[in-house]
Amino acid sequence: MSRKTLNLDSTLYDYLISQSLRETPIQSRLREETAALGGPAGMQVSPEQGQFLAFLASLIGAKRVVEVGTFTGYSALSVALALPADGRITCCDVSADWTAIAQRYWEQAGVAGKIELRLAPALETLDALVSEEGVDKVDMAFIDADKERYDGYYEACLTLVRPGGLIAIDNVLWGGAVADPANKSADTEAIRALNAKLKEDRRVDLSLLPIGDGLTLCRKR
Known part of the structure; x- marks a missing residue:
């Protein structure tokens, strides 16, 4: 029994991965190629x-998913593998270069038919989805894009879900920066503001988990 979440040093993290990760060879190769990119690799979950997101999608019986921020496609690949044959993900991104990597691996994994990639500012895509599909039509949304627009992405996804x-x-813990009052960067302030808003948002049930860089789960009421 522990009164708070354990700190994971590299030894304990490696044990966690060795005992729980059920990654396909294609997922592993995608992670390796992304890691070779250097600095930008930090944008990958x-x-x-990725496995936890796939687990959640299976748990709620998701068929319709929206992802805001796709990068090289690891999270979309993980979730797509968990979706039924008639499941569908719409991925919002602005980079043709990063998502070209994603598309190669989606094809290799046989899930490209489940994934629709839209290259445009995400708020435009989300607004279009509201017009095309209506409200309350999406089972699950994942937000992992530019932090200053997080609040707008959240509100649009709340309409869709x-x-x-x-x-x-x-990224809701943002490397610990959200707990540092001296950190006034625009990204940090945007995440802080959303975290505070979500705590009081009675439209959703809420849990902030210390997985990855911090993951908040909102269940729409």
């Missing part, structure tokens, strides 16, 4: 987080 559906928001 951790493998245990059905009651009982989930919104998962990444």
Whole structure:
């Protein structure tokens, strides 16, 4: 029994991965190629987080998913593998270069038919989805894009997601910066503001988990 979450040093983290990660060879190769990119590789979710998102999608019986921020496609690949044959993910991104890597691996994994990639500012895509599909039609949304627009992404996804559906928001601990009052960067302030808003938002049930860089789960009431 522990009164707070354990700190994970590298030894304990390696044990966690060795005992729980069920990653396909294609997922592993995608992670390796992304890691070789250097600095930008930090935008990819951790493998245990990708598996957790896939687990959540299966748990709620998700068929319709929206992802805001796709990068090289690891999280979308993880979730797509968990979706039924008629499941569908719409991925919002602005980079043709990063998502070209994603598309190669989606094809290799046989899930490209489940994934629709829209290259445009995400708020434009989300507004279009509201017009095309209506409200309360999405089972799950994952937000992992530019932090200053997080609040707008959250509100748009809350419109799209059905009651009982989930919104998962990444990077909500932001490397610990959110707890440092001296850190006034625009990204940090935006995440802080959203965290504070979500704590009081009675439209959702809430849990902030210390997985990856911090993951908030919002269940729409």
